[in-house]
Amino acid sequence: MIKLDAVAVSSKDMAKTVAFYELLGFQFPSWGADDKHVEPVAKPGEVRLMIDTAELMEQLTGHAPTPPNHSSFAMLCDTPAEVDAVAAALKDAGHTLTVDPWDAFWGQRYATVKDPDGYQIDIFADL
Template sequence: MNPTMNTIDIVVSDMDATIAFYARLGLDFKLDPNMPEHAGCDLPGGLHLMLDTEPFRTPFLPGWTAPTGGPRTLLCFEFPVPDEVSAKYTELVEAGYRGLKAPFDAFWGMRYATVLDPAGNGVDLYAALPAS
């Protein structure tokens, strides 16, 4: 029997800052009333996204340290039109989040940009370019 991948868990440094960042992308995280170090958000298609603080998660990951040098994982958000990629990137950078790659028209036919969430996780913003 094959398992079902239905949850992604992100270890974060600052829960409030991370929830505020993802709220700007339309995600509605709910803190667990019994564990304020844990939050979850149900996404379309049955996927569940979780946030756990470093102090909460590290006892379960012996030897874990926060990654350095750049994101290893990227969450990707699709927009209906390319202009919305640029607008959201600008909004996030102006709000103080770090832009990793400014919006550009990629050779594979998408408007693409990358920002970092407060814990340094990569977040791609993209939209299909109009057919020429």
Template sequence: MTPRFDLIGLVTADLPGSLAFYRRLGLDIPSDADAAPHVEVTLPGGLRLAWDTTETIRSFDPDWAPPRGGARIALAFDCGEPAQVDAVHAEMLAAGATGHLAPFDAVWGQRYAVLLDPDGNAVDLFARR
């Protein structure tokens, strides 16, 4: 059997904060998930996104340590229209998210912005211009 890409896993130091961030971006995450040690949702198309607390990861990998020197993963959200990149970016900042790159017209033909989730992972917002 050929392996099939199925899940993106994020390790979080603040599960409720991380889930709240991704809920604001439109992911349908059950409200009772905040107290769980592992949470996963199935995205349109069948790919799954999961969150594990640092304690969960260390329960089977005691030497696990977070990466140093910045995020090593970025999740990207298609906002549909260029104006929506600006609107979503502003809404997320107003809700307490950390901005990394303010919306701009990228040379590759997209309106683009980058937020950081509560664990410092890059979250790209984009739309074709």
């Protein structure tokens, strides 16, 4: 059986990237400024988020990472109000909302935000 185990992003500034994902509810174990790879705490069977420094990814792949111009993953919230609150907290912290919260025609409250390296993350909840 094959299944999705992890989603990876790269970071040019690990402290900024970790702070961004903490605003999305991820909890990180202790990590150091020299760490080239960090992962938030995940329960067994959950999809993991892996964050590698841009330098490490360039060493591993032979080219500098380039964030996608589309959403790379989405975060499910419990309520539409939580979508608004999370989007507001990210915007207040200086992050860019590429799509402000709106009631999508497919029945979800939806927003999109860029992480510090340009990866787009959807935030949504059922209406």
